[in-house]
Amino acid sequence: QGHWVWVIDRGGAVERDAMGKPLRLMGVQTDISKQKAAEAELEQVNVRFRLALAASGTGIWHHDLATGKSYWDERTREIFGLVSDTAEVERDHWFGYLHPDDKEAASRAHLVPLETDKVTAVQYRIVRRDGEVRHIESLLRFIADPQIPDRRLAGQILGTVRDITEDKQREQELAYAARHDALTGLLNRAAFDRLLADHIAAPQLLPLSVFYVDLDYFKALNDFAGHAAGDLALKSVALGILGCLPPTAHAARLGGDEFALLMPNCDTAQAGRLADAVLAAVRDAELGSTATSRKLAASIGIAFVDDANTTV
Template sequence: MPIHEHGQLEVDAYLHGIVRARLGVWDWNLVTGECAYSASWFAMLGYAPGELEQSSDLWLELTHPDDRARAIESGERHLRGETAEIETEIRLQRKDGTWLWVLDRGGIIERDSDGRPTRMVGVQADISRQKAAEQALQQTNERFRLALAASDVGIWEFDPVSQTSFWDARTREIFGVDPELEAHQLQHWQNYLHPDDREMAEGQHEAVGETTDVIRYRIIREDGMVRHVETFARLVETPSMTKRLTGTIRDVTEDVERRAALKWAAEHDGLTGLLTRSTFERRLSERLDDRDGPPCAVFYIDIDHFKSINDSGGHDAGDAALRQIADVLRWTAESGHAARLGGDEFAILIDIRHELVGMLASKIIHAVRRLSTDASDVALSASIGIAVARPGEDVRSILKRADQACYAAKRDGRGRWVIGDEVPAARVNSAG
């Protein structure tokens, strides 16, 4: 094959490659100012060859106004010898009026004997798909950022090799850390763990990869505040084949406190703050199931002549009396569980030896007698029935015995206590 034919084949292959790669070529004579554009350049913009007059200003006329200054500056810097080549992203207007993103790359290929540039050549590649993907990614990231901001979620990352951490602004805010601290100045997150949660939290984070459960624990912030947080973490493999721990963190203190408040409200009487009947019975059942626990007893307490307090002083006086009695029971049964069963009936569950129940009952009766009410003509007093738990006894049985003992105390004069185990030949004490 003749040499010139071989060279022509190379040129043809080069031109074919340009067309296939959707590249437009420009060739600028810096001496005459003439600039030639390849057919593929015109085709890229939707024009037929010869449809536009070729000039050195053509590309600039088609360049988006916002990109012109940047494009000119890129060329001038190269001509001044400040850059090895021209490389800039610009938008060119197509024939249909739409804008095409191109990557413009080129440079000086000829100089005169004095070293002055005389010719520049370059290519412009269609990067519209890349730009569309970048824009889509940017929009996705923006939506993600807005979603994170709305959800108050922080992002963190930990490199176990370098032992360094990255915390975003929200994570730093959760831990109460100075937002200006450099990554290497951050303490290890373990330093913020609440002592009671440290072992659990560290163990669950070490198990990341084996489990995807949310991890909940408490932290102690820089300012000493205790906060409840929940994290979700996973191991991510980096391009260098190392593993990094990446996750989210959310301050759930308000959620925890709200749930605790709802739970407390569901388990406690709104007027007195004592346990409700259902909660008391549940705890009593748990206590009776504990066969290895110490002896325990139930005190069934009824306020004598409570209706007279309401009739004389009104419901406000009655409510005040109930709250005072609740305070007495909380104080006398500090180690047990006190409940308002309903109306003017109360109960105490307490671990106590049989021989001490009478002493505690007398203490309660005396404390109630010392209370004053807004109903000046009615004195407060209480009758108490006591049932000491028997092996294998259930809730219904022990409450029934305590109730029967309380009824016996009221029947025999009120303001006294009765041990239900001794009813009907009940042992009655007036606690006088």
């Protein structure tokens, strides 16, 4: 059975008549089937690579040091919100997108590949033309020019671009959830304990007032009006407490119907006024239509810390 082969023909006229008309031609044929097979395999690899890039949402760019030109692929232009039909972009175009607070650090990070052969990772923010702020992660590597060893004169900086805005938002949400009570939005017990220890260790914040607030009649409200009314009351109390606090103070829900407050640079007179305001906020808390006319009340204990060596 026969089979197809790829060949390349090279030839030309080796003899012509007096008028220049070719009389004899000579040529050679070279079997390039292996080369074509290798090209086909390489194309398959490239297809898989492009598919992987598309699936990951990753863009590719490179900057040519010799020409000073930068080239962004379609995905990179899409991430930056750049509308352009050409891959070539102006040299300083990228810098114009950087968030003002990240310009210096991001610019320095993009010079690191000139000093190492390792892959460098950098995260920064950009401000798109529509004003939207996005978080970007780039992996950078220097590709040397074998003809010109000086990295400052030739070679390319090759980079990837990935939009990690959603990842950052999830990180922030998880960090917030780890420190706050899900129902009221106040600090949780663990976060309050850390904050208290930090405040005690800071002499400039002393004397420190620590309030323990325990709601009265809350169990009866829960039993009679239901958990929905109880949740409403807790949220209303939390909102009222926050409205009483000066900017430097902090509030936490320790669990159940227990709250705690932390107020730096607070003397006994200030603490008394804050306690009265908290008691009033508890009495005015919204209990919902299913509750009786009885209002909530609270018991408050106050401790004063004026020694940085105090432990909790």
